[in-house]
Amino acid sequence: MSSTLNLFVVSPATRSERRLDPHITVEQLKSKLEFMTGIPTANQSISLLNSEHDDKVIARLTDDSKMLGFYGPKDLQVLKVEDLNPSASFTGQLTDVSQVEKFEMSDEAYAQRQDSVLAYKQRNKVGRFAPKEEATVHKVPEANIPLDSRCEVESTEAGLSKRGTVRFVGQTKFGSGGGLWVGVEYDEPFGKNDGSVQGERYFTCRPNYGAFVRPEKVKTGDYPVLELDLEDEEM
Structure with missing residues (x-):
């Protein structure tokens, strides 16, 4: 056995690491x-624990x-010192709250005090005393985009015209930002769906011909179907 042991000594008011023979x-x-602890020898109850987290x-x-x-103590184990008579020791008197006379105040008396947290909140209109804001009515924006109208959708690719027919205008269950969506059936397979998203159907078209875009991306008008120029591809 080593000549000394490194042990943690813990009590209700102290904690230290000590080298003990x-x-x-x-x-x-x-x-x-x-x-170390301020607990008289006669009042000490000493237990050996593996650690402070193991009772x-x-x-x-x-x-x-x-x-x-x-x-059989080992290095870094814990000597837990309990006070069997807290009233007889100074540190015990500091930690034994059972001997402290409790001060109680009725709700009515507390409400009359001007130096309380409650009074501060009332004066400064904080928390539940803050003025209630009127509920904001969110109006659903309108879009002058008729159903079944021909349209062209703004594209991020230069020279690419994405034309189709408007099949849906309104609110959807997808999209965290809310607002209106326009469902478009493209003339070509530029889309991402068949008119349904996340199991909810808004219109019907062929797979990869349907898409949902914001109204500001859509222009309605006389947009005929673009015909592919195949002359250069024929041999």
Whole structure:
């Protein structure tokens, strides 16, 4: 066994790491612990624990004549010192709240005080005393985009015209930003769906011919179907 042990000593009011000789008796240990914890030797109850986070007691040091090493302590284990009579020790009096006379005040008396947190909140209109804001009515924007009208959708690719027919205008269950969406059936497979999104159908078209775009991306008018020029591809 090592000549000294590194042990944590914890009590209701103290916590420290100490180097202790395993050959000292429990009686001698208690004398040292009184200076460390402020608990009189006669009132000490000492338990050996694996750690502060493990409440399982490995041993209780109940025999004052035994040496500390008799209980098999290991480095970094914990000596938990409890006060059997807190009223007799100074530190116990500081931590034993059972002896403190409680001051109670009725709700009515507290409400009359002008130096309370409640009074401060009332004066400054904080928390539940803040003025209630009128509910904001969110109007659904309107879009002058007739159903079945021909349209052209703004594209991010230069020279690409995405034309189609308006099949849906209104609110949807998808999209976190709310607002109106326009469902377009493209003339060509530029889309991402068949008129349904996340299991909800808004219109019907062929797969990859349907898309939903914001109204500002859509221009309605006389947009005929573009015919592909195949002359250069024929041999």
